[in-house]
Structure formats: C-alpha cells, structure tokens
Amino acid sequence: MTAIQLPKTYDFKSTEERVYARWEEQGYFKPANHPRKKGFDPSRKPFVISIPPPNVTGELHLGHAMFVAMEDLMIRYQRMKGVPALWVPGSDHAGIATQLKVEEDLLRTEEVTRDELGREEFLKRTWAWKEKYHAIISRQIRRLGASVDWSRERFTLDEGLSLAVREAFVRLYEKGLIYRGPRLINWSPGLRTAVSDLEVEYNEEDGLLYFFKYRIQGSDDFIPVATTRPETILADTAVAVHPQDARYQKFIGATALVPMLDRHIPVIADEYVDREFGTGALKITPGHDANDYQIGMRHKLPIISILDEAAHITKEGGPYAGMDRFAARKKIWADMRAKDLVIKTESYRQRVPRSQRGGEIIEPMISTQWFVTIQSLAQPALEAVDSGRIKIVPEYFTKVYRNWMENIQDWCISRQLWWGHRIPVWYASDGSMFCARTEEEALAQAKARFGKAVELKQDPDVLDTWFSSGLWPFSTLGWPQATPDLAYFYPTSMLETGYDILFFWVARMIMMGLEFTGQVPFHTVYLHGLVRDDQGRKMSKTLGNVIDPLEVMDKYGTDALRFTLLVGSTPGQDVNLSLDKVGANRNFANKLWNAGRFVIGALDGAPATMNAELQPTLADAWIWARAKQVMAVCQRLFETYQYGEAGRQVYDFFWSEFADWYIEIAKLQLAEGGDRALKTCDLLVRVLDICLRLLHPFTPFITEELWGHLKAASLAHPANLPTHGGQWPEALIVAPWPGPLPDEGKDEGALRDFAIFQETVRSIRNLRAEKNVKPGQKLAAMLASTDCFEMLDNQRQPLAALTQLDLDKLQITRSMEKKPDGYVGLVAGPVEIYVSLAEALDPIFERARIEKELAAARQQVQRLQKLLDSDFGQKAPDNVVEKEKARLEGFKSTARSLEEQLKNTR
C-alpha cells in the first residue's frame, strides 16, 4: 500500500491555478446537456445564468467578487444536482465609462483629445483598450473560480450583439415606440452628451438662494423672486404666482421685464407655485428646468435655450454670450446689483444634480434626442412581477420595482459619444429619416422613396449602453436568430446582481425581454447587497478604504474570500467585509486541510477487509445521524436561497462536531485496529466526502483538491472504500450533490445519548480546568445513572480518554448509595459524576457550588412546572409540550442528584 502524504500546509495559490486549469481543460464548465452535444435531450430542464457583464474599463473590485461567488455557488449547486447548468460569460463596452477612461488616458500619455484624433482613430484606440482590459478582467474572473462556459463568451459590441441591437431598435421604431425630438433632457456639459434620468445623482450641497426684483412694465413696482441659478434668468419666459395669492393678484396678466435683457414676459397664475417658499413668486425657465418645462407647456410659453453644448451662454444671453455658466452667474448678479435689482442672498442647502460618471453639474436643457416610449413596455414588465412569473429575492424589492415602474418616464437612449452602437438611422439631405438594419437597407428605402439613389448620412449618435445590456439574456444566446441555444436555454433561470442596478439593468431586461421574445428573460431575480468596508462605509478612493480583492486572495486565498462574502451575506443586505473575517475563514480552510490530512493518514494502516456485521459505535451512529440532518437542512436552505445559513451550518458541523468530537473519538477507534479501525475509516471518509460536497459551491478550490486526495487514498486502499454513493466520480465539481443518506434507524437514540455523553465530558473537563488539574494527571471517577448506565458503560474508553480519567479506576453503576470520600460530585443531566480530587476538596466550597447549581435547577423546575400548568399545557401543540415535559424531568433528576450530593458533602 502506498501511503498518500499531503503537504503539511495547503498551498492555495498554486492549487487554485492548477485546479481551475484542469476544470477548464476537462470541459466541466459546459452544460451537461446542450443542443450541440451528442444525445441532446431537449426535455431536460437546464439552469441558466447570464453573467452581469463587467465593464471593460478597469479591474476587478469586490462587487465582481461578490457576484461571481454568488452565481458560481448557484451554478455549482445545480451542476452537482445533475441539472445542465449554463453560465454565460461576457463583458460590456460601457459607453460613457470606457470613453472617459480612454480620453483621459490619451490626454495623459499622448496629450491628444478625441476631437484631434478623429472618430475612426479614436475608436481604434478604444478597441485596443478593450482588448487589454478584457484580458485582464477575464483572467481575474477565472481567478475567482467562475465556472462559466468560456466558449459562449460574448461582448456587447461584438458582431452578433450589434446585430441584435439594430434589430431591437428597428422593431421598436417600426412599432412606433421610438421617437426623436427636442425635449428637456439632462445634459452633461463636460462629456457633451445627454444622459438618462438614472445617470443623474443628487448631492446635498451648500449654495445660495438669490433674491431679486422682477420689474413690472409701466410701473415702479416689482415682484420679488428667488432662484438658485441666476444665469437662467436669461432664459425666463414668465413669472408665475399662485392664483389665490393676495400679494400678487394685481400682477397677474401684467408684463414683467427680464433683468438685464428687458425682454417682455407675462406674469401668469399657476397652482404649482408654493406661496410659502421663497418669495412665493416663481420665475419660469422652460428651457432649463423640468418643472418649468411642464408649466411652460401648460401656458404655451416660448422656450429659450441660453446654454450650448459646453454650457456656455448662447447668443440668446445677449451681453453674456460666450461666457461659462458659472462666470455668467457671477457677472449677471453683479450687473443686477449695479442696477438695483438685487434684494439679498441667503445661504441655502440644495440638492445639486451631478453626473454619475464625471461628477460635474448636470444642466437640464432642450435637445433633440432619441427616446423610447416606455408605457407600453412597462405595463407587461409590471405584470410579469406582480403575477409572480418573475420572483424577486428578497421579496421586498418587488415594491421598489413596482414603485419605479409605475412612475417611469420615457427613456432617452441617444448619447453624443463615439464608443457604442451607432443609431441605425440614416438621413437624406432633405432631412428625411430611414431606420434600417443595415446601410444597404436604408439606401434601398431611400431609393424607393425618392425614385433614385441618394446619399445618406448615418446619425452620429450612439445608444445608451443599457440599451444593449437590456437584450443581454437573449442576445447572448443568438437572438434575433432562432438558434437551438436560444430555444433550449431561454428563458434563463436566475438573474443575480446587486440591487444598485435594479432599474438600470434588471428592469430594462424585463421590458425588452417581454417585448422581443414574448417571454420573461428569467424566472428569478436574486439581489445581493453592496460590499462595504468593515465599518459599513462605502469603499471609495478618497476615503482610502478600498479593499482590493486581488490582495485579499493573495493573502488568504480565493476560497476564504468567497466564503466570507457568501456566508456574511443575506439577500439584499449590504455586506461589511472585514479582513478579520476573511482571516477566520482562511483558518477554516486550514482546518479542512488538516482534518483531511488526518483522514487520509488514517487509511494508511487500516486493515483490508471489513466485517459488515460490526455494529457502529455511539459516535459512529451520532456523526452519521448529524450528517444526515445537516445535509437535509442544507438542501432546504439552498432551495430557499438562504446560502449564507447553509454555509454556516456546514462550517459548524464540520468544525465543532466532526473535527472536535468525531475525529477525537475516531483516534481511539482506529487504535483498536481490526474491523473497528476499518469501519471508522469508512465513516471518516464518507462524512468528509459529504462535507466536501456540501462546501464545494462555497469553497471550490480546496474542496476539489482535498477531495481528489481523498479519492486517491480511498481507491488506493485495499478495502476500496466507496463514497456514500458507492463510487468516486471523476471530479468533485461534477460529483452528485449528497442525496438522502441510508438510515440506520436509531438516530434519535444516538443523538440523545451522545448529547449526554458530551455533557458528561464537558462537566469533567470543566472541573479539571477550575481545579487546575495538570493535563497529564489521570483521575479516578465513579459515574452513576439509572437511565444511561448501559450507554456510559459502553463509552468507558472514550469517556476516560477525553477527560483524562484513569480507565482502571473508572466505575460505572446504576446508582450510588453514598458519595465516596474524597470525591467531588457533579451532575450532567441524568448522570451523577464523582471525581477523585481529595486535595482540591473543600467541603464549604463544594457545598456552596452545589447549592448554587441546585438553586438553578430548582428554579428551572419551578419555571417549567408553572409553564406546563398554564394554558400552555392545553393550547400548545403536543410535541412542544412533550419537549418541555422531558426538560422538566431532566431538571428534576438533576435536582435530586444535587440534593443527594449536598447531603453527602460535609
């Protein structure tokens, strides 16, 4: 027999790399059943996740680590259950984000702007950037252990997906759900593009509220007005007051004069105005404010734009034309002061709209953009979730989703960028539009229209990144082609992502999935929380609290990081990642390794044949019963998405039951040699095997590695120890999830007896610790118990070994007439314990100790008696009452034993 020796320490770094490479080479990441495979069975239901495609802008962060850990866990679980599991990988071109990065990079390295470079050259550079960062990010995703099917990897700008994007656009256009027109949109002056409502963030900031006079034409009177943005005065087209406001009644219908420009604008009455706020009079700027825009529509006011693309004042701004918006603000205020139009300024806390990307202040302005009419898409999307066809975990996010869907506005989908999907619309010189899948098609349309070939120009804008991400679950499977993959794998099963992109991504996928495929894109949405630092703060560069997952993996291993993220998280709840915790989980991996080493070592030297008739010991029966329970609990928890709790269950079972108790007792059983030793090995192998399988979705690397060694050692052993399933699969990643385990029919008894055994051991250990008995010193003891006599008698050896009792001086009886002299009395449930400890014996101290324990026991008896006498006895279910009754009996017998001991102690 060749002994298999495991290295003393687990080298996670080299193992992770080697194990992942083997998985990938062996093709384990491909679904077990798929259309291109021989013997394809379309009736087998697959489990499918589309990866939230990482941006090609940068490197791995903890958000990636989180979703990879979570989704990999789900995929591995399903794969082990025998379900054909497909995890589709890919990445996102991330329009604005990437373009920004590349622009910054070019400016820094070559000192050129994108305009100097030109569109074509800039895109070439951006593709090069994409190649570089795509390589980095996919290597890092591998590092996390993602068992994605790399052969199906997609990129949002690749040919197939671009086709899907154009198809989607054309279909919406032809249905009349896409329109183009001037609307008030959010404009990012630095990026010189429109952004959607979702891309604007509002920051609380200190600012000023400017109070000034709106002069009335033909009088010396004025209306006081307040604003936070004085430069927008230049674009005012009305002054509004509340129709019932007594102060301003007389002005309604009058003409006001715009400061500095003396433009004539009406004073109007509108319910919208809040009489309490500011001066109670409101300047109306339909060109640069969303609410004013609405009021402007109601009153058919003209719209004036005073800002250009770069937020410089336009010629509409008269003397201020060409100035920057903030410079203009200062200048106009100074000029107004000179003309006695200024009343005062007040400091004011306001919410400032800023770009989610650049951070600069967003200007609402009128601009011609493309929009998706959202109502007809939102309705089915709302219904799909309300009806339960899509289930959101945790459930409370359903409300958040509904709230947003019900108040959704048309979606501005055009961006004035270069990096992205070009809008598939071409214009003729007369301005007529042709929306088509290809330029040829557009040209053909134009020819048909004009009766001759004409030149067309494609719309220079690109689409919002989220337009293409919205198609992700089906575009990655081949849509719009009716591919076999699409037929088999779509709709997908699970969409797992952070709750921060519920609206950006999840909601849009639901709308577009229903619109284009007529089906929900996925059945379940699992939303994880955001990863924060150990104090719950958002990680940010300015705070300096960013944790780099790569460093964490270097230091503690991927498994430790994954386990921490998975076990430390509850659906929808943020995770505060502490490195202490990762360290603790690294220790867990170490514990696994060492326990594995022990089990494998135990095989070496065990006999070759086993007596099948040999009865399991108490510890054997107990650990098997517990393994069965843990497996069942895990199963239930996995099915209800309570992965963290499942991980904790296995962690605790493995460490504090299997390692702390069973292995310790197994050492004794192994020392017995013969059949007993082999039987023990068998159980060690089987329970370890089950633990490794249950843990594999959490910590794939160490479990695969250890399991491989365990398998080799078991097969090398002459007895050819099987797993509980009877055979050893080729790798843990494709091993079956532990199914129902064979029942040995005496679980209840074993669980109860072992608990008493543990309590007995703990009491004696406790005594030794309290009395400072030297570890090596063997003590004599007597144990008495009517109920547990046989059990204790059978457990003499482990009992003595675990508590350092002298086996030859360990007496076990059914009852004790009188406490022997020089012995300290203890009680562990139904067991009376007497330990020879003459030198430590102080009757006064002992009496005090026993009295204290007795008082506690009596109190429990009283409490339980009272409980059982109350309505509880009648109304609570029988099993609950029975449990309490048993408990009461336990305390009664403990009290009786203590009374005996008290009597005997003087």
Added chain:
RNA sequence: GGGCGAGUAGCUCAGUUGGUUAGAGCGCUUCCUUUACAAGGAAGAAGUCGUAGGUUCGAGUCCUAUCUCGCCCACCA
C-alpha cells in the same frame, strides 16, 4: 414629501412557516506546544434582542406607534 432597510455580546454580524435557557467570528480571562491542525485544543466571562404598547398559551421573530442610523425615489424655485 413618498418608500425601503437596519438597530441582537466590547466590535462585525447570523437568527424565513412565532415554540419558551438567543448563536458565530474577532476581542477578552485561565490553562495546554498531546504525532490532523498554535492559522490549533480545552474551559470560561459577556446580551432586559432600540423604546412603548398590542395580538398570542408563548414574540428577537407578527401588528401599531415612536426614536436613531442608512439607502432609494421624487426634486420647492
């Protein structure tokens, strides 16, 4: 203004059909380098589960109110 989440041991957090002595990790105290493991083992201290009511035989768990913190949505100039 509307909505959501959280408040449990010194710290960070688990605790999903309500079951009666509330758990973990880290930290803390005492002891132990015994051939799986000191990244370890044994024993231990530590919590009126934010507050006040309510439902119930029974509430950390359900309901109402309230306080504190965090987030999301809407944007009163």
